[in-house]
Amino acid sequence: MANEFEGKVATIAPVSEKLLPGTMSTPGLLAYLTIGKFCDALPFYRQEKQFARTGPDLPRSTMCNRAAKAAGKIDPILRLLNKELLSGPLIGLDETILQVMKEPGRENTTRS
Numbered sequence: 385m386a387n388e389f390e391g392k393v394a395t396i397a398p399v400s401e402k403l404l405p406g407t408m409s410t411p412g413l414l415a416y417l418t419i420g421k422f423c424d425a426l427p428f429y430r431q432e433k434q435f436a437r438t439g440p441d442l443p444r445s446t447m448c449n450r451a452a453k454a455a456g457k458i459d460p461i462l463r464l465l466n467k468e469l470l471s472g473p474l475i476g477l478d479e480t481i482l483q484v485m486k487e488p489g490r491e492n493t494t495r496s
Contacts, residue, residue: 404453414454417447 403411420426428444428451435442455462469475484496 403457404450407450409450409454414450417451418454421451 403409403414417428417431420431421428428447431447432442432444481495483493484490485492487494487496490496
């Protein structure tokens, strides 16, 4: 019986460009950190504790640096979204008043 793959050469797809070259951060990890922080209100220090329980050593300083670098990479998309937002006749705002600690030039009891 002849092998149907005989004489054929396997090809491998090229490796995709990394979002943050020089790091081991995958797009999935960056999405996980960002969603945790901004959608689930989970600060990096809490995520650091979660990672410590499961094994990987991922300090909050690393999370913060990677999140900032990833944000820089998507800046063109954010600019397009901002342009689209400003092109409409109305902009919806949340005008909830709250106390901001250590706001320059204002007392800690002042509402902003």
